[in-house]
Amino acid sequence: MTRSIETFRHALDAIDSDLLDRLAERQQVVDLIGLIKRTHRQSIRDEHREEHQRTRLRQLAERNGLGADAADGLLDAILDQSRQRQSEGPPQGALKVAIQGQPDSWSALSLAHHLGEVSQPVHCATFREALSALRSERAQLALVPVHNSTIGTVRPAAELVTAPDLVTLAELAFPVHHCLATVAPVALSDISHVHSQPPALHQCTNRLAQLGVTCVDEADTAAAADVVRTLADPTHAVLCSPQAAERRGLVIIERNLNDHPENATTWTLLARRPAPSRPWRLSARFGRPDHVVSIGEVRVGGSETVVMAGPCSVESEKQLRTAATAVKAAGARVLRGGAFKPRTSPWSFQGLGEPALELLATVGAELGLPVVTEVMQPDRVAMVCEYADVLQIGARSMQNTPLLRAVGRVDKPILLKRGASATLDEWLGAADYILAEGNDNVILCERGIRTFSRATRNTLDLSVIPVLRERTHLPILIDPSHAVGVARWIPDMAVAAVAAGAHGLIVEVHPEPSEALSDGAQALTPEGFDAMMARVRAVTQAMR
């Protein structure tokens, strides 16, 4: 089979996985409709609706070149599966839906309107809490307001709902007509304070300004009604739903005082995203161009072969400065050096710790080289960030998920090394942990894997380069030093990596390899590194 067929088949596999993921999302909506049908004793099959779907899909399929017959076949398969699913159905009983707010808050009313008898609210104090109720399976769904016709985006809810582990099943609009209520009949001019949730107050800005009242922020509109009832002071009014006022025995002084009489809010109905058919999705290429990670002026992922170099461990100021000066002169763009070392034996040199970070920052700044160094513990991420430009996650830490999440929350690029026995799925799954926290700047680094071969320290998996180039948009670096473990074999593998399409290299260089406190056998001398760089430049040139 020719290589191009293989390549295109991989592309198809990725698309098919995505189709299945989308169908799993569809199934969640199908289950919801099934529950509503059963609760209302409606028949599962609706031939009128099916006809409508068929016409619509045939039209779409004609337009995008699939052809109407293909649409028929697909729809038959999907409808069959949906009908079967709805007749078997998930367990009967009301769905727990997490909402922010008390009974009679606008979220509670919207839920009652849209999902009435099939739902049971799980009341939460904040949007964040509502989403954590969903994530921790205390609720099956969450209903969160994201947009309002008067004030626009509802913050912070709108930002929270885009998390990759959640999926939007539907967007549901509901009219929001606020009323002003107090504990006893009172003249409008006697009201001095109005309690409510900030977005609600915002929706009534004009009227509240006319009344010249002081606004008091509360957790939600119904909670505000409770506060006003407890205060029992008729000069303190609440802005809430008429239901919240009436059920608390409050007197409605004015209705519909929102700035726009047609005020309406849109809620997002969220579910947990079904587990994807592969453990990674954010690092998937999905047709995206190569992602270029910027480290200061240095761009990793473009046409330049970026070389990072320096000693395995920072041992002294002199050692680091000598190594750094040499690698810079030879063309390295980033300085490496370990401060915290993940050694096999606790009796071996463990790194100098924070003093090494200080030296890296000083020498790096002196030479104009950004620095990369390993962080091993979540509680040291902030400290390492103070000194480093790139944080390295070492091979041994690749599946330390709290560490991955912690570095996902910083605004520095991450060099993610492949675990010594990690599969591609596990490695990209680890990258997803970082990306899922919002850090897009992940550089993958292959550093040799454990195989039966004892010829070299590890086996450099060069074949992973073309595979990664196809499956992910993230840049790929090769670490021939830890892969090969013997200095004189490293340059050959470095040039091979560049020829295979790596975006760069990370290489260990020591001014006196025989004196090194760690990984001396694999350290290039400054001269050896310089010679390697000449070959790397030649291959980069030839590859253009």
Ligand code: PEP
């Ligand atoms: C290192 O880069 O110094 C290191 C320890 O690498 P790895 O995690 O790949 O073994």
Ligand code: MN
């Ligand atoms: Mn090392």
